[in-house]
Amino acid sequence: MPESAYWTIVLIDDEADIREVMTMSLQDSGYRVLDASNGEAGIRLCHQEKPEIVITDIRMPGMDGIQVLKTIKTSLPDTEVIVATAFGDIDVAIRALQLDASDFITKPISDEALFLALRRAQQRYTSRKKLLDYTALLEQQVVNQARILHQDKLMSMGRLAASVVHEINNPLSGILNYIRLMIRMLGKGQPIEFHKDKFLQYLDVVERETARCSGIVSNLLTFSRRTEPVVHPVNIPDMIDRSVMLIRHKLDISHIRLTVSVKPDIPVVNGDMNQLQQCILNLILNAIDAMPDGGSLTIRAGMGPDNAGVAIQIQDTGTGIAESDLPHIFEPFFSTKEAGYGVGLGLSTVFGIMERHGGRVDVISRTGQGATFTLWLPMSAG
Ligand SMILES: Nc1ncnc2c1ncn2[C@@H]1O[C@H](COP(=O)(O)OP(=O)(O)OP(=O)(O)O)[C@@H](O)[C@H]1O
Ligand SMILES: [Mg+2]
Structure with missing residues (x-):
């Protein structure tokens, strides 16, 4: 035996x-x-x-x-x-x-009864072990999934960071140049009064550029910080501005022309600013990926039909989405991108966030004809 x-x-x-x-x-x-x-x-x-x-x-x-x-x-x-x-x-x-x-x-x-009982005990023991192993496996998968989600966030952070480094580098070198210029002027030994007008003009630029850097940095911090959803009144045009600020350099180097058209009457909605901004960024990142040879990106925001809510639209002139892919794009881990370029979590994150806000996300797209994603937010989102 x-x-x-x-x-x-x-x-x-x-x-x-x-x-x-x-x-x-x-x-x-x-x-x-x-x-x-x-x-x-x-x-x-x-x-x-x-x-x-x-x-x-x-x-x-x-x-x-x-x-x-x-x-x-x-x-x-x-x-x-x-x-x-x-x-x-x-x-x-x-x-x-x-x-x-x-x-x-x-x-x-009797031996017969003994071995019958033993066989049953062995079976029980083995199936319990299998169940335990299976439970451990499931737990491991949940842990892995959480890790992948976190990794994905880090990855999109990495993509953003690359863009932000350039955004900050330009104003910083401007600031440095003006400061060096002022130091050189002071070195000539003329009285400070002599340079006053020029200095005021330079310092004005330095102040503006420093504020821009600090804006970018704090924006990046809000985005990256892991926080519970916090519902506050959200100013949509501001949020779009901040998102564009983070991504502008990437659009420039990808030869993508950006048009932003925000209706002035757009009301404030309640929602989680960071999460909503993440939706916009994910959609813009996808649009950039879909236009490897450049193109146009249009961001629109205005009232939805019946004035029941707000609509934010992100439209690109990229590759578009195949009809057979359309039913799957919001599924977690669905990606048509090469390994290392897409995990397939961008749109499922958007979907989840919109759902939590009582809104939804729609798409219209055809192969070769670009894509238009629309975020619908009820006025009392969250
Ligand atoms: N604007 C778009 N144009 C063309 N295809 C798109 C667009 N947005 C999404 N897709 C398609 O939907 C898929 C899923 O998008 P999603 O953002 O969820 O994942 P991803 O971009 O592949 O990876 P990740 O966002 O996790 O880096 C993409 O792989 C792509 O095939
Ligand atoms: Mg994506």
Whole structure:
């Protein structure tokens, strides 16, 4: 019986003859058997040897079989326990099963009943192990998924950062140049009054450019910080400005012409600014990816039909979306991009955020004819 080769059994019985006979019979079938003459010794043995299966007599002086069962099920819950009861002792057998014994056999024990009970105990043990492994696997998958989500966020952060570095670099070199110029002028030894007008003019530029840098940095910080959704009144034109500020350089180097058209009457909506901004950025990043040879990006915002809410539209003149892909683009991990370029979480994130805001996201697109994504937000979003 090769399947018994790796199973260890602890046998607890106060009668030496019974232990001897059963041990022989079990060892002949390939089991590893350890025996104990009372409950306490049996439990000690179990803690040392961690057997898969315990066979315990019920009626023993001192600690009886029911107490052995209870103790083992508490401290070593994976262990299968088979109890041996006297013939006709059906109440005890039922009590044992209620306490999660895997089976009971009646004395005098026949080999047939013993091996049948063992086989059932082994099956129970194996399926429980499988279930545990499966649960562990599921947990691992959830952890992985969370990690991928976080990685994706880091990746889009990386893409943004590349754009932001350039955004900040330009004003910084401007500031540096003006400061160097002023230092050189001062070095000529003329009185400060002499340069006053020029200095005021330069300092004005320095102030403006510094403010721009600081705006970009704080914008990036708000976007990257992991926060719970916070609902506040959101000024849509401001939000679009901030998004464009983060992405402008990327549009420039991708030869994409940007048109922003925001209706002046657009009302303030309630929502989570960071999350809504993330939607706009994800849509713009997708539009950029869809126009590798340049094109036009149009961002519009205005009232939706019936003035029931606000619509923000992001339209590109890129590759468009194949009809067969359209039903899938909002699914997590759906991406047509090369490995390393897209995880397929951008649009599913947008979908989730819009849903949480009581709004929705729509798309109109055909292969070769660009794509138009529309975010619909109810006035009382969130
Ligand atoms: N503006 C668009 N033009 C053409 N196809 C698009 C556009 N936006 C999305 N798609 C298609 O939908 C797919 C899913 O987009 P989604 O933003 O969810 O993932 P991704 O851009 O591939 O990866 P990620 O956003 O995680 O970096 C894209 O791979 C692309 O095929
Ligand atoms: Mg994307």
